Amino acid sequence: MPAKTYDTIAGLRGALYARRAAGAGLSVGFVPTMGALHEGHVSLVRRAVSENDITVVSIFLNPLQFDESADLDSYPKTLDADVRLCGEAGADLIFCPSVREVYPDGASTRVEMDGPTDVLCGKSRPRHFSGVLTVVSKLFHIVEPDAAYFGEKDAQQLAVIRKLVRDLNMPVTIVGCPTVREADGLAMSSRNTHLNADERKAATCLFRALAAAREKLGDAAARSGAPRGEGEWASLAAKVADAARAVLDAEPLARTEYVELLDAETLAPLNDSSKAALCAIAVQIGQTRLIDNMRFSLDG
């Protein structure tokens, strides 16, 4: 059965109500997307389908999370192909509302967060995460899912949404799903379609930089064990980031925005080897901004 599409909140809610009424305790899985779907999104939909009775995908290019209108304007839009991909992956309901349907009165009510929103991408895009938090809150209230699926590729987004759900006691389970990569390591991204042939080759530098970070982290652990005290932690984080940065600097088409090694959950500076570390990178390649990350265990 192909997925049914709805462009109004009332339409989607009616359809969900009817499906839920078909059986007590039917679970709803939800995959929020901005469209321009690729294999990474498809893996989220498949996971939701495998774990729930009903799967909802939203396709909504949320203007509130774009700090620059040029970035919003150039974002790829491929609705027909998206709907087909969702259906093939087993989604039941697709929600593709207009901006007017989602924000009929603008966005004078917003969800804001201090802490993990202020670092990494939050530095150069100060309104981005408030836009993400606001639209995700709205979508959770509309869909009322049991579980929602997000890619680990957007590691900061995933950390921020986990904190949103915890801090506001939202009744939904957040499931993080592994980054899907091309054969040469490039993380799948809707923005990859903007890359020309030379830029596409250069874009592997993100994955190579993360591999260098992992190697440096392994060396440091083997040589000196776990850091002690703030100074040693900061020094380790700087060494690992420098190793990754050297790979990015060697790529003439890449302009590095940030390379950081942080606590994977809080995105605060590392200070505890029992917690996972996140190495996160943002790079501009030509006109295209790409991000990638890897998560490392610190206790051997």
Added chain:
Amino acid sequence: MPAKTYDTIAGLRGALYARRAAGAGLSVGFVPTMGALHEGHVSLVRRAVSENDITVVSIFLNPLQFDESADLDSYPKTLDADVRLCGEAGADLIFCPSVREVYPDGASTRVEMDGPTDVLCGKSRPRHFSGVLTVVSKLFHIVEPDAAYFGEKDAQQLAVIRKLVRDLNMPVTIVGCPTVREADGLAMSSRNTHLNADERKAATCLFRALAAAREKLGDAAARSGAPRGEGEWASLAAKVADAARAVLDAEPLARTEYVELLDAETLAPLNDSSKAALCAIAVQIGQTRLIDNMRFSLDG
């Protein structure tokens, strides 16, 4: 059956889950309070009980909505009496968590709103409504009510919460309930217990001021019909507010914070006689801050 009390989120959720599982489609009514319950609160609980299968009352003195810690410290606390009153009114479940249970990691995630939060009480209490919006969002996520009941006495709070639910698409119906008054017109309030005998007498000035506002509005409508244009609307609002202010000024123990006539829904300046007007007052009587309001139809 007396109401059962829960001081943890997990405990309340478990109890709600068990009660909901007893029958498909059981409705949940919710009355959020800060305790120090009076007849006004009891009327909300009775209304919720009459309209729902399960009624939950929360009793939580939310520090996030107090701009001044002295106001928080002096707020009356009467938990045992509150629990008894809720039970007598027919409530099923009472949620009375600690501050630590509600804000285990502080309050770094908050719901913010522009517009109706910036006027009236929002002017002197800049963080108040963000605190209200944040705790109400959390409580809605914890209780997942079908309907939530709020007093019209806190007219600005009610307008702000209606907008919260609309803007963030929360799946809950907001029910506003009439202000309950003493025989002499004083609106019931937890803060009334702070008044000494002279202040208690003086406190009737709020109701008398609202009566004067209503009279002035009736006169103006009879004399000149509906205002036309921004200037006439502003002049009408000023005349009505002045009539109320004259009553307050005549009361030596009262210090007026604001008197305003606004659009009852948006709390913006009036400009449409098809919409209801709200006359809202805040007055300091001794050390006690009191608010009151009335809603007036403008089209005869």
